[in-house]
Amino acid sequence: MGEVDPAFIQPQEHRPKPDITRAEGIPLIDLSTISSPNSTLDNDQALGVLVDEIGDACKSWGVFFRTQLLSLLHISLPMRNSPGGLISGPEYPADLREVCEEYAKEIEKLAYKLMGLIALSLGLPEDRFHGFFEEQTSFIRLNHYPPCPVPDLALGVGRHKDAFALTILAQDDVGGLEVKRKTDGEWLWVKPTPNAYIINVGDIIQVWSNDTYESVEHRAMVNSGRERFSIPYFLGPAHYTNVQPLEELVNQQNPAKYKPYNWGKFLVTRKRSNFQKLDVENIQIHHFKIPESEMAEKLD
Ligand SMILES: O=C(O)CCC(=O)C(=O)O
Numbered sequence: 189m190g191e192v193d194p195a196f197i198q199p200q201e202h203r204p205k206p207d208i209t210r211a212e213g214i215p216l217i218d219l220s221t222i223s224s225p226n227s228t229l230d231n232d233q234a235l236g237v238l239v240d241e242i243g244d245a246c247k248s249w250g251v252f253f254r255t256q257l258l259s260l261l262h263i264s265l266p267m268r269n270s271p272g273g274l275i276s277g278p279e280y281p282a283d284l285r286e287v288c289e290e291y292a293k294e295i296e297k298l299a300y301k302l303m304g305l306i307a308l309s310l311g312l313p314e315d316r317f318h319g320f321f322e323e324q325t326s327f328i329r330l331n332h333y334p335p336c337p338v339p340d341l342a343l344g345v346g347r348h349k350d351a352f353a354l355t356i357l358a359q360d361d362v363g364g365l366e367v368k369r370k371t372d373g374e375w376l377w378v379k380p381t382p383n384a385y386i387i388n389v390g391d392i393i394q395v396w397s398n399d400t401y402e403s404v405e406h407r408a409m410v411n412s413g414r415e416r417f418s419i420p421y422f423l424g425p426a427h428y429t430n431v432q433p434l435e436e437l438v439n440q441q442n443p444a445k446y447k448p449y450n451w452g453k454f455l456v457t458r459k460r461s462n463f464q465k466l467d468v469e470n471i472q473i474h475h476f477k478i479p480e481s482e483m484a485e486k487l488d
């Protein structure tokens with residue numbers, strides 16, 4: 189175990205707690221009935237129940253599990269054969285690109301189904317979001333967390349919200365993800381559930397839904413014993429999308445809470461800027477929030 193890059197050391201208030209509280213009650217939602225390649229959402233009898241479950245999960249947690257149809261064994265990601273891990277070595281497994289592409293194709297179908305269910309849960313047509321993704325900025329990240337000599341001081345990924353629309357996270361059995369409970373701000377450890385993905389509501393859904401759903405704040409802990417791998421897929425709309433509350437979800441009583449922002453510009457700013465070194469906050473959706481006073485004026 190080597191030295192720790194000081195960038196991973198957290199200020200006191202953001203360090204992991206020594207006593208871990210497990211997140212109880214993150215819903216486990218079984219999508220198997222609609223997961224077969226030919227199923228459509230309309231012919232599923234259990235659809236109403238499913239849509240309600242997803243709506244509740246998005247509202248109360250911003251995160252839920254989804255039992256896995258697409259198993260990483262099925263896909264056989266050859267990560268562990270990679271000497272030195274995925275992120276550090278030049279010796280990537282020869283078939284890594286193909287495997288990732290195959291995985292991306294399948295996970296994209298799942299992402300669309302989930303967006304369809306989320307649309308229905310907001311009272312919108314199932315295909316309401318599809319147009320945004322005809323061209324996409326979606327991507328997959330391969331996270332490798334090596335064992336860490338000072339896991340009490342460091343985080344593998346610091347606290348953040350995912351800026352994209354939706355995240356579908358696959359992970360191994362080590363565990364390390366923590367989510368911030370909305371009701372009291374408590375950080376809770378998410379026990380890995382075998383054969384399940386973790387689905388996060390991202391910032392774009394928060395804006396599209398005009399805060400009906402809220403993206404979940406999360407972070408990843410490290411440990412001194414075992415390395416960990418996780419694979420998030422981030423579903424993102426076309427770069428030219430102007431992200432703003434959907435017109436069907438706003439009215440005079442419930443005016444838009446955000447000004448439109450251009451997704452491509454947002455992404456570039458996020459990636460290009462050296463916020464950490466400058467010690468300023470990276471670009472966030474709340475920078476586009478319309479002040480309460482302005483909204484009140486509109487109501488008058
Ligand atoms: O590894 C994890 O559990 C979370 C990773 C994450 O939040 C991210 O890559 O955005």
Ligand SMILES: [Fe+2]
Pocket residue numbers: 348349350406
């Ligand atoms: Fe994340």
